[in-house]
Amino acid sequence: MAPLRVGFVPEHFSTPIHFAQAHFGLDATLIPFPSGTGHMITALRAGEIDVGIGLTEGWVAGLGKGDARPEFGDGGYRLVGTYVETPLCWAISTGAKRAEIMSVDSLKGGKIGVSRIGSGSYVMGYVLADEHNWLVPTAGAGTAHESAPPYSDFVVLNTFANLRDAVNSGAADFFMWEHFTSKKYYDSGEIRRVGEIYTPWSSWKIVAATGLVGDPRVDELLAKLDQGIAYFNENQEEAVKYISTVLDYSEEDAREWLKTVRFPEKTAGVDPKVVESTVEILVKAGVLVQGKGMQPSAMIAKTR
Template sequence: MDKNITIKIGGVPEHFNLPWHLAIEDDAFAKAGIDLQWEDVPEGTGQMSRLLREEKLDVACILTDGIVKDIIAGNPSRILQVYVSSPLLWGVHAPGKIEADRTQQLQDAKIAISRYGSGSHLMSYLLAKRHGWDTDDIQFELINTLDGAIEALSSNKAQLFLWERYMTQPIVDQGIFKRLETIATPWPSFVIAATENCIREKEEALARMLSIINTYTADFKNIPSIDRTIASHYDLQVGDVQQWLLRTEFSDDQLWKSTVDTILEEFIAVGIIEKEVALQDLIYELPKLDEEE
């Protein structure tokens, strides 16, 4: 394989993606002839989907439901494997000073979302379904990032916001957000997806990249003091990180048909998509590397 094949990859600046940064710091990709260029995408899945479409990213570590929806909508990308198999635990947040203490009291609330097609957008429909709300009536406020959500809820531009429960814990602790409940995705949190052009041109490099990151995620929880490292790096409490480590499972599996069926069933039920899609239209099986490589 030619040396120094460039792969541009994006992901959210959150604890899930620390294994990538550890591998980059160790020159693990460079030693395999890959110039892995990481880009933080704080706006999340909707923005990453756009960057894949525009080929400003080759690869994204992205929410499962978001990329499935965008591939159905025409994104020329494919899912290479699951990255985090455990569900994502979403916190449902309201302004810290609001009198309401139950989500049901905020049926007419405007919901802050990072991007259309993002997890915060898609999970709003599942939240509405949980509480029997009419999904046609949901109003959204586009806020781009977590900082944008803080501004929107603090100024009453929006009254509800869904985001990963552990990343928002410091904001809840400060009284800026009030967490009303949590809602877990009924599917794996994150997958690794690549553009079809990248797959065509860099198939072997992608296989090497996956082999490396899967080695790092397999060992990640056993790194000494990893809880304190994550807490320090992402400004979280060690106790919260320990809870997150207990419930988070990394994976090197391919996406299962049963998982896709669940996502499609949920999305069709709330009107996000109108058609089924075959598993082979969503995934791509990279060739396995030879053992001696």
């Protein structure tokens, strides 16, 4: 059988995937998606990849919205595994010289840069708005999902480089991206940090195309990832070297990140309570609509 095509985000979190292939013979074609989870959802539904390793909120929102084309009425994928147990710290960034933007409060009603509609950077914009009480119900609305948009525009920019350019040109006022990936550009002075927000859920999940649920190759992939994670935990210096050379982070930032992240011993399966709480928060934040779209239990192919 052909090797699985596995989409992943080529950042520091991908180190155990690299170790699984380098040291344990992971037989898969690894396809980088620097623009993130939203792009992987599109690729899964188009049959371009078989498995995706990405952000919890992106996967859950993609299934929960129920807005796929009719031929993807089943959502196109299911949750099969857990890749990271810890929350993700999203840094909130603006342009280096945007003197009018000095605090998170000044972002209300502004232009938010996102990689794609439905991506983690898009979803977290609503979570941020909910935390700061920016979701104002529209006339006659009785629930949060009928709120007016908290921002004047969602500017779709695809890549991290485009997001950084946009906040400096004024095309967008701010964007959110993972803390350590952003930090290098704070240190260089290219962009400026405004604040941060943590996901209220464990941050990374593994999904498989619906037609591959139960395929033994998926089980083998998860087992190889377990080996890569165990190696990562036992060989932190090798991880630091890889992250600070191949992935272009500083050694200092790589070591700091290692203190904050925890991968599971076993990647197979997803805790239904995590998905239920994610859906609950996304409904409250206005990303999903109560009672519409796929229900949490239907999103999960493998429970733990």
